[in-house]
Amino acid sequence: MRQRLTKRGEQRRRQIVDLSARRFATQGYHATSITDIVNELKVGKGVFYWYFSSKEELFREILLTAQHDLRRLQQAAIEGEDDPLRRIELGIRASLDWLGKHRHLFMLFHFAAGDERFSSMIRKGEQVAVEDATRHLKEAIAAGQIREADPTVLGHAILGVINHLTRVLIFELGEPMDRVVDETIAFCLFGLKASTCPSPASKGPDPSD
């Protein structure tokens, strides 16, 4: 952090980050000791503390990097799309895609969400994601593409579906990616009902109360 790194130093640092992320994901954060990590790298313990001031700092960095990476992908995915509802769909697809490709990082998010030390980071990341989504949701509501509802709530509901379906279907049941993507989008758009509904973008007339 504080000192300048040579090329060799950069490499070592990345080596530590990558290995740790994987071990944290497979064995768990608590079950992975610094000693484990440096042993696997066949280096002395001081090496770790040359690059990171603590295990916690390392983990925070892993999380933050992952969050930024995911967000970057989401934004790249929707770039240039005009239809707000379509942007949402593309965002969902991009997210699932990223999660599928970085399963170990998904595991880390999952762990972090349940740990007091890190849950605030996850919350912050989710908030950012929902704020991003909120913009498109508002537009879509204004355009009458989707029902009137608090866009923040909608955003979080979508997030909940993505997280849970990803975990259960992809990680635990080993379902194929595409199917999960389609099911997720179908549920987010239509919920349980509404195969019977009028086709997609009808103007919203009279809400019930």
Place this chain on the structure above:
Amino acid sequence: MRQRLTKRGEQRRRQIVDLSARRFATQGYHATSITDIVNELKVGKGVFYWYFSSKEELFREILLTAQHDLRRLQQAAIEGEDDPLRRIELGIRASLDWLGKHRHLFMLFHFAAGDERFSSMIRKGEQVAVEDATRHLKEAIAAGQIREADPTVLGHAILGVINHLTRVLIFELGEPMDRVVDETIAFCLFGLKASTCPSPASKGPDPSD
């Protein structure tokens, strides 16, 4: 577990369970030591190990009891309701109700889901819940009340929405219970679209195919 408990013993045991559950929820499982617990109860350490063989066993018991309690409430809530879609709705309401009333246990579920030692229990519990829901979902599909889709997926999607909205809206944003309940149900039924749909529990008329 193994020995018979006197009334005094039962009381002590419950005392330990209750206090631990609360401390695990507020300070975190790892941050709560057995020493903490017995100190707060002003008893010797041996007391703990008279009633429980390990910290892990205690936590498992807390989880299991909570899961059973939640399920009991869900089943009581839908008992006697004929309409399958309505049963689902009642089940969702009951779940949210229970989660709101036992926030500390919800926190424990959340932690447990992200920890390798306990996540299998959570998965199992979720599976049971989804299997319960699946029965009603299948019926509802057969009756043409909801769209055709894999009921397991639908069940998990609902679970994801419940969990996430509960956490974010109730625990983090402090939204009133009723609003969250309504929003959750609305999202599960209609997704983003379909304010235009026929009102909630109409008898299933003509399915599309």
Place this chain on the structure above:
DNA sequence: CACAATCTTGACTCCTCAGTCAAGTGTCTC
């Protein structure tokens, strides 16, 4: 080469915490 900065070593310290145990107290039962 010199000498400075980066990087590495690994034994060591410090601490926390789960779990044990031998000895003691309280309570129930006959």
Place this chain on the structure above:
DNA sequence: GAGACACTTGACTGAGGAGTCAAGATTGTG
């Protein structure tokens, strides 16, 4: 009240892990 069983005590053990540090190796630079 005597013996049995339930409960309690709290110092102790042992394991394990985070983080330190003084000394040494390697690399970059003038």
